[in-house]
Amino acid sequence: ETPWCSPIKVKHGYANCRTPQGEYYKNVLGTRCDIRCQKGYELHGPQQLICQSSKRWSGKVLCKQKRCPTLSMPTNGGFKCVDGAYFGSRCEYYCSPGYQLKGDRIVTCMDNKVWSGRPASCVDTEPPRIQCPSVKEKTAEPNKLTARVFWDTPEGRDTADGILTDVILKGLPPGSHFPEGDHKIQYTVYDRAENKGTCKFLVKVRVRRCVKLNAPDNGYIKCSGDGNNYGATCEFSCIGGYELQGSPARVCQYNLGWSGVEPTCAPMNINVNVRTAAALLDQFYEKRRLLIISTPTAANFFYRMQLGMLQPAQCGLDLRHVTVVELVGVFPAQIGRIGVKLLPPSLALQLRLLLRIPHYNFNIVVMDKHGMDKERYPFPATPAELFALIDNFPLRKEEMKLQAEIGQSCP
Template sequence: SGYSPIEDDEDVYARNRYKETPWCSPIKVKHGNANCRTPQGEYYKNVLGTRCDIRCQKGYELHGPQQLICQSNKRWSGKVLCKQIRCPTLSMPTNGGFKCIDGAYFNSRCEYYCSPGYQLKGDRTVTCMDNKVWSGRPASCVDMEPPRIQCPSVKEKTAEPNKLTARVFWETPEGRDTADGILTDVILKGPSPGSHFSEGDHKIQYTVYDRAENKGTCKFLVKVRVRRCGKLNAPENGYIKCTGDGDNYGVTCEFSCIGGYELQGSPARVCQYNLGWSGTEPTCTPMNINVAVRTAAALLDQFYEKRRLLIVSTPTAANFFYRLQLGMLQPEQCGLDLRHVTVIELVGVFPAQIGRIGVKLLPAALALQLRLLLRIPHYNFSVVVMDKHGMDKERYSFPPTPAQLFALIDTFPLRKEEMKLQAETGQSCT
């Protein structure tokens, strides 16, 4: 009879009823599953009218309709396929790359790396997500490491004799980029090699840039030393004039005295390599005029390169021009001393003739020789102006004013240098 006590009556009935009903082939979804609902119960899940919801496993996506229906032609209403989820292919970073454990498929992890000299910017690791995008930010490789440059060590040099500078050379340092080896610019801050450097320390800096505008710098010092003997001072009642900086190796310092003083010691001293001065320390002592000489030439030699002479000659002390001349000169003694002028008076006619330099009297014979040597008239008033080299510069037959005399003397070659020195030391008659 076909009845089995272990079978449900309704199931037997249903089987008999749908025995001739077309059935669809069983649904097999690779990497997925089908959840089917039938009009006749679970046992008849492939019968006509069965509806199956298709779902894919995690990491897979459905291609086709989400629901299939078993049709009367014994075919399902569509075709489905679960394909593995795949993210877009990652772009290869410039100057770097990446490694993935499972290509670009779901849950694959890719790790970025950079070539030597470049640094990673962004996320080092990204993962392919189920929404077909990569987690994180794709990385890039950027040159963030500064280029390298090595400067020379400290450069030290001593100035040559008579010089306050030294010429210093060095090899220009070359930069090296750790990435692509290309440098765009090299900038020097400070004097270039071969320049003349003054005394002291000078900072030299080189800066290099790469194409990513990273910069590298290096610094070094140029040290220039000047050998010095120490400053010399002008002697009291005298002047000092030095070449160079006044105390550097090789310079010469010359000394002179103001009018009425004579130099004792070395007239010039040189700064030597051992940092000592040559010669002996000079002093200025009051000039001692020797009137006990035999000739007028010997008398004049005492003033050579030391004093200028203003010789006033008169036939008698009562001469009007003579008295007028002395009256004008007496209040101008400062101006005469400032210009290194010594006044010699020749008064009278031989044999009643005398000479005088300040308070010192000249023998009559010496006074006569002086008139004869300089061709000064005996019987007329006369004034003779002589420079420090014994040259006859001007003659007057009447009393010149101090202003005339000073204007004349100030034009003499040596006088210009004297005025400069006197201005520096503050000597004046004001």
């Protein structure tokens, strides 16, 4: 029963020994010891030792701490461990700014030499940042219905690697001419992980506007632009037989009021008591066309025939702003007539002399609104002939367009 081998000491483990005959000492000759390691340690050497006659145990044993495989470093991140890769060690993953952790943040080296939890990775889930300008407000300039608006293109910033793949604009680009109203502008930016960042702002274009003007009774209105935008000009004219009183043109001003005074169309009043034929013709300048019918006698066949043709065509004459002037008889027994107004004999004579109209023959003279002698006829002219001639005058084209717009025509 004498101790034979040295007592067994297993660091981080223990020995379970059995003696041959149940002796007290567990290191007598022939003693067999089963070696076990603590949790987290693994045995290096034989699982059983025998106390030999040489006073030595049959082998050497060592309980070594278990070790997990080295963790792989996540891209755009890293980890910190309490005790390396040994059993029980806790490792905590972290990610670079702009990246988020996917998987378990903390892993532990377990007894089976495997790390707990899922392997971690760092992913870019944060959208890039982009800041748009504030609302852009612009008022259209005079005579314009659009405004040109500029801004600095916003730059996106990625919180992860700083690299952006695309910036997409939805809406008109800076420097464009924007029509009146609100326009939504949107910028979208993508990073390499296809995360999306957006920003929006409004472009507000205003057109200063006056109250809409209407055509005067028995007249026309023609406006530039939109008809009532700042800087727009409205021009007024009257139908045949009427003359304009007030402003012939008005402009929409910055204060949203119209320049000038409101125009009206008053029946034309011809003054026959003027001293010269030129003064009489001046009253029709730019207002009326003249159809001057000259005859040596009231009984002249051509004269009677001409009046007969013109009577049913009065609407067509009015539509074309034509005033009929009759010069009847020869000096000293001659008279002139405009509608129901009689011209003094001296004025009728002056008119024939001024326009070089023969006294002893039937004659028709057609004059335009500028007092130009456009055509002469030595015999009666049909209304169709006269109207075809007048409808080709330059000013007449614009009149026809205005009359068509307001539906003015003859039956």
